[in-house]
Each structure stands twice: as C-alpha cells, then as structure tokens.
Amino acid sequence: MDPNAVIGPAWYCGLALAAVLGDAFLPFLPSGSLVILAVLKTAHVDGSPLLLAAGVAVASFLGDLLLLNLARRGAPGVHRRLARRPRLAASVERVQRALTGRTTSRAAAVIVIVARFVPAGRTVLDVAVGHSGHHRPWTFLRWSAVAAVVWAAYIVSLGWLNLHWFDTAWLSFVISCVAATAISSAVVQLVRRRRRLAVLVEGE
Template sequence: MSAALALLASSWFFVAALLAVMSDAFIPLVPSGTLVIAATLHASETHTSPLLLGVGVAIASFSGDLLLLKFARRGANWAQRRLERKPGAASAAASVLEALETKRARTIVTARFVPGGRTVLDLAVGTTSTPPRRFLRWSAVSASVWATYIVGLGFLNEHTFNTTWLSFAVSCVAATAISAVIARVVQRQRRLARKNAAAAVEPVVVG
C-alpha cells in the first residue's frame, strides 16, 4: 500500500512539473525550470528515466507554445492588448518579429531561455498573418533544446554533489544565472539595433 501511494505521489509530482512547463507560456511567472530540476532529482530517487522526463518536458513545452499561438491567432486583438499591457512588451514583440525575418532559428531558440521571452514570441507571431509552420518547426527544436538543457543541468549536478538539496540549489542558481546572461545579451543587441536604425534614418546635413 505504501509503495502504491509513493508511486502515485511521484506520478503527480512529474505531472505537476509538466503542467508548469506548459502553462508558463501563458503565465511566465510559473517556476517551470525549478520544478523540472526538482523532478529530475526526484527521478533519480525513484529510478525514473531522465530521458523519458526530458521527452515529456519537450512535449509539454511545445504544447504550451502551440496552445498560446492558437489563442493569439484566434484573438489577435486580445494578444495585442496583452502585449501593450506590459511595459516594453510591445517593442520587444516588434524586435522579435523583425529578428524572425533574418535570424529565425536563433531568435526562437534564444527566446526559450529569456524570462518571458517565450510568451512575447508566441503572442507576437500570433498577431501576424504569417503561416506558423516554420515557427512551429523551430519551436519544437527549441523545446527539445531547453528540455535537454534543464533536465541535463539537474542530472549533472545530482551526480556532482552528494546531497539533493545542494544539487537543487546549485542547479537553480546556475539556471537563473544563465537566463540572466542571455537576457542581458538580448537587451544589448536590441539597444544596438535601435541605435543603428536611428542612425540610418538621421538626416545628413550638408554644410
């Protein structure tokens, strides 16, 4: 009986982590990465395959993108209002759409690692009339990359440190630091792009 209850509790823990990954496309504040790291460490204790967990995380991540994209395409006005509701989100969406024209793969994969970037990307694409096939293809790739990264981070630290709490703490700190660095690089590139665009339209005064 106790073994069955333990198995049920483990199953619900993994389900909660996957639901968090799916829902953070809609609500970026959901700590999906933290829950996946915890699930990875829990998988080791319950002898659950981390590969299977990674596949589940990738599917949940892609499913969240697909659902939000469908909502945004069916309610473009709602998506536009949501972007305009948050300071900087509308300009970020414009930058994302511009970057998708020339750097589609890098933009979609990078957005997965930036806090809130996945939401802005899905909403921005949803407000355009462009067919989403190419976006969804790279969305699936980015979901797989992120799942491999976040599960691999927990798995690596679990085998590096002797205690679960230390593995969890180091994994979360590392994931937060990596996301912060990527977000800073993206913001710097956006500022540089705006500066170059402003310089390009600045009138030349002939003396």
C-alpha cells in the same frame, strides 16, 4: 511495490509538466525549478531523466502551439494582456518586425531557440508570431519543436548532473536553480549585445 514510491514522483512530474505548459501564458511560473525538483524526486526510477525530458519537450511545444493559436485567432484575453502591459506590446511589435523583415531561416531559428532561455522571451515570441500575418506559423513551430527539445535536455541534464555531483538532494536543488538563473542572466546579457536578438529583451 510501495504505492508512494510511484504516486510521489508522478505528482512532482505532473506539477512540473503543467508549469512548463503554462509558462507560455504565465512566464512568472517557476517551470525550470519544478523540472529540476522533479528530476531529483524521480532519481530512483530507471530511465526517469529521459522520460521526463521527453515530457518537458512535449509540454513546452504544446504551450507554444496553444498560445500561438490563441494569438492568431485574436483571443480577447491576449489583447487585454497586451493593452495592460505596454512594454510587452512594444516587445511583441519589435519581434514582429524582426521576423517579418529580412530575416534568414537560420537567424529566425536562433531567435526561437534563444527565446527559451530569456525570461518571458517565449511568451513574447509566441504572441508576436501569432499576431503577424506575414510570418508562416509552421516554420515557427518547426523551430519551436527544436527549441523545446534543446531546453528540455538542458534543464533536465542540469538537475541530473548536480544530483550526481552533490551528496544531498536539497543542495543539488539549490545549486541547480542558481546555475539555471545564472545561465539565463548570461543569455540575456549576450542577446543585448546582438542586434538581431536584442528585440527579445529590449524595454525590460
């Protein structure tokens, strides 16, 4: 077996998983695009979509867990970031009020899952839950795991389907990224119309 046939895909997968883990802290990372690129680069490997989706889900959940713990412990870096970004701090406060108010378990689950599809929504949610002394973190982490699986299945499926619809990898990549951006924008517009979910995007 050609070593490059294994090393190349592994490198793309590692980069994608690192981005998924890190975008909880740095939401500007192009994690979705890198996952789609990894899907395209590992298409020749049997079972790669399922393995990649599982890895993405785990990395996404671990990112939430790490940021949540840092926020709960009052990490200086988290406080400095909130101090430098008033809009982020305001969004965190709104999410805290939404989660600690009269929010049903179902409504909280929807907020956690939808946050995965809203730019920076994941970061806001993790910090808000970490700073909230009234919200049970294990309840949040349960839904965070569900959200991680949902997003992983969505982004990997998007890349895989476009790979099979178009003849060239570069066209599949472009179409997949455009589609992901369009879907994310549509979700933002949808949550702006829902009072409960609007806390994720207000003030942007």
